[in-house]
Amino acid sequence: MTRHLPKLPLLALVLLAAACAPKKPPATMEAPPASARPETPAAAPIDRPATVETGASSIVPGSQDDLRAQAGGDTVLFAYDSYELDGEARATLLKHATWLRANPNVRVTLEGHCDERGTREYNLALGDRRANSAKNFLATQGIDVARLSTISYGKEKPAVDGADEAAYARNRRAVTMVMSR
Amino acid sequence: MRLILFTAALFAAPAFAQSAPLRVDINAGLMQPMPIAVPAFAPGNGASTEAGTTTQIGERAAQVIANDLKSSGLFRPLDPAAYTTTVGIDDVLKPDFPAWRTIAAQALVTGTVTSNPDGGITLACYAYDVFAGAEIARQGFVTTAAGWRRAAHKCADLVYSRLTGESGYFDSRIVYVSETGTRTKRIKRLAIMDQDGAGHRFLTSGQNLVLTPRFAPGQQTITYMSFENNRPRVWIYTLGSGRQEAVGQFSAMTFAPRFSPDGQNLVFSMAVGGNTDIYRFNLATRSTTRLTSGPGIDTSPSYSPDGTKIVFESDRGGSQQLYVMNADGSGQSRISFGEGRSASPVWSPRGDYIAFTRMGGGRFGVGVMRPDGSGERLLTNGFQDESPAWSPNGRVILFARGDRSGRSGLWSVDISGLNERRIATPLDASDPAWSPLLP
The missing domain is CATH 3.40.50.10070 (TolB, N-terminal domain)
Incomplete structure (x- = not known):
């Protein structure tokens, strides 16, 4: 994957990733922000965003990056204490269903997550509801449930650090994760 | 050791007269220690x-x-x-x-x-x-x-x-979840220490996400939840041997475990296809009995000390509230009617109170109410106070307090609401549980 890039200097890669970031739809922003990880300043831009943004030719078909690129993101967001899929979430999951039909050998895990403003055990149950909302939607689109599993992380694995509504909104999510084969 | 007393506490008048025996009245109200x-x-x-x-x-x-x-x-x-x-x-x-x-x-x-x-x-x-x-x-x-x-x-x-006139609680231990790292890279380990912080040691390595440890009545085993192999489910840890064993053979997530007072059963939640109910698991026969049904989230079960009833939380009425049922699942009735949400109930080992987490107005606090829902009192108020646990004598409540920066630690408070104190731990901490008095 990265062999297309060896001649690009590191700085250019970082700039490329940064320049492309604002164009990404909000749903893809669950990737850990490189700026929040000062101990590994360069690793994240090289490994993930740069390869994604350099074009489909560098993306392995059927991979997580492929899902993100083809469907415009791998994440759908939920309102506070809700597991209802809104219009935007359904539109994203429709693209996931299309992508799953195009990649019939791929199995995915639907991860359910919550913001931190709930009690721990309730949030495990709420995350399970969110994961199953996404799973059930894909099933209604004709995806074989044998290809779909779920897991809830409750509030244990937030996508972004922070204690404001902007952070909480991005942490209330279901993520379609391609299972390694 | 932090031993700051936020408030003075309670005691009887000095026993100058020979006829009045020296006595500390822990219910007398605010007085000098x-x-x-x-x-x-x-x-x-x-x-x-x-x-x-x-x-x-x-x-x-x-x-x-x-x-x-x-x-x-x-x-x-x-x-x-x-x-x-x-x-x-x-x-x-x-x-x-x-x-x-x-x-x-x-x-x-x-x-x-x-x-x-x-x-x-x-x-x-x-x-x-x-x-x-x-x-x-x-x-x-x-x-x-x-x-x-x-x-x-x-x-x-x-x-x-x-x-x-109350039983003591000092010869006891605390098990909890030790935490390090940022919110998005949090590492959690089971840890155990004496009630006063001595003899601290880690029980798990941090490789797997672990949550909500609770002692068995015999104190030699702990039930908890682990995400080992990306299979979130209930486990049992044996303190003497360090042995860890998954409970049952469930394909769905099991969580929120607690022992029955006789140590023969676990109660926990199982989430099946987006629906969470409460189950009882007999540790000897390995048989499972479903105690709640219906589309709501039923979780955080906790036995009364006599083993005849279970308090739990459910959102069946629209938001998280507390309910009590008989140990066989019959007779479910709501007991909490206060403002906001009430969650994570724990029955006092004395049987007289239920501790719980209250959410409302952007704040989290720990409170107590009688098992019939009367006499509700909030004891703490914080950004994120949750996970109450009782001292063996039912007079002190441990809880976890989180702040906006994502840090968290253990605190304790009397059931009077007095003597709120930080419990020192080597790292951040959450999900405390207090052992019974050691034999």
Whole structure:
């Protein structure tokens, strides 16, 4: 994957990733922000965003990056204490269903997550509801449930650090994760 | 050790009159903690043990006892610098009460440490009413030399129980989840320590996400939740051997486990296809019984101490509220009707209260109510106070307090709402559980 890039200097890669970031739809922003990880300043831009943004030719078909690129993101967001899929979430999951039909050998895990403003055990149950909302939607689109599993992380694995509504909104999510084969 | 007392606590009037026995009334309301002297325990002989000389053990034991009593908020140990004389065996058996009165000690805890031929020690514990000049209690504890700390805790429990009329809670342990890292890279490990923070050790490596440890009534096992192999489910940890075993063969996520008071069953939640209900698992027969049904989230079950009822939370009425049912799942009825949401209920080991987490107005607090839902009182108020756990005597509540930066630690508060204190842990901490009193 990265062999297309060896001649690009590191700085250019970082700039490329940064320049492309604002164009990404909000749903893809669950990737850990490189700026929040000062101990590994360069690793994240090289490994993930740069390869994604350099074009489909560098993306392995059927991979997580492929899902993100083809469907415009791998994440759908939920309102506070809700597991209802809104219009935007359904539109994203429709693209996931299309992508799953195009990649019939791929199995995915639907991860359910919550913001931190709930009690721990309730949030495990709420995350399970969110994961199953996404799973059930894909099933209604004709995806074989044998290809779909779920897991809830409750509030244990937030996508972004922070204690404001902007952070909480991005942490209330279901993520379609391609299972390694 | 942080021992800041946020408030003074409660106790009875000084027992100047011989007719009124010295007593701490823990329900009397806001009063001053009782001044108490805990001089270094006298060496019964001069021998050395594997835990130090009897003199050294006597000094440390007095510190442990004074620290225990102080942490309750009911006692104010006097600064040892206030009394200059070293206490000898004669002083233990026949204290100089007028001298103790001059420094305004109302109670005196003293004793001896003697090494035994088998290498162990005997810690003799004496408590006196200084103004009455009378003995309150005495008891001897025979233990290994390394067990001196537990003997000291038992001495503190003796004093506490004689002066309050309640059973003690100092000879006990706390299991909790130790946390490090940022919110998005949090590493969690099970950890255990004595009630006063001594003997801290980690039980798991941090490789797997672990949550919500709780003691079995026999204290030798702990049930908890682990995400090992990306299969979130209930586990049991055996303290002696370090053995970890998954509970049952469930394809769905199991979580929120607690033991029944007889230790023969677990109750926990299982999430099947987006629906969470409560189940009972018999540890001997491995049979599973479903206790709740319906589309709501039913979780956080906790038995009454007599094992006949279970309190739990459910959002079946629209938001998280507390419900009580019979242990077989029958007779489910809602008990919480306060503002906001009520969650994570825990039945007191005395049976008289249910502790819970209250969410509302952007704040999280810990409160108590009677098992019928009456007498609700909020005890704490924080950015994120949750996960209450009871002391073995049902008079103190441990909880986790999180802040906006993502840090979290353990705190305790009396059921009166007084004596809110930070419990020191080496790293961040959450999900505390208190053991029963050790045998």
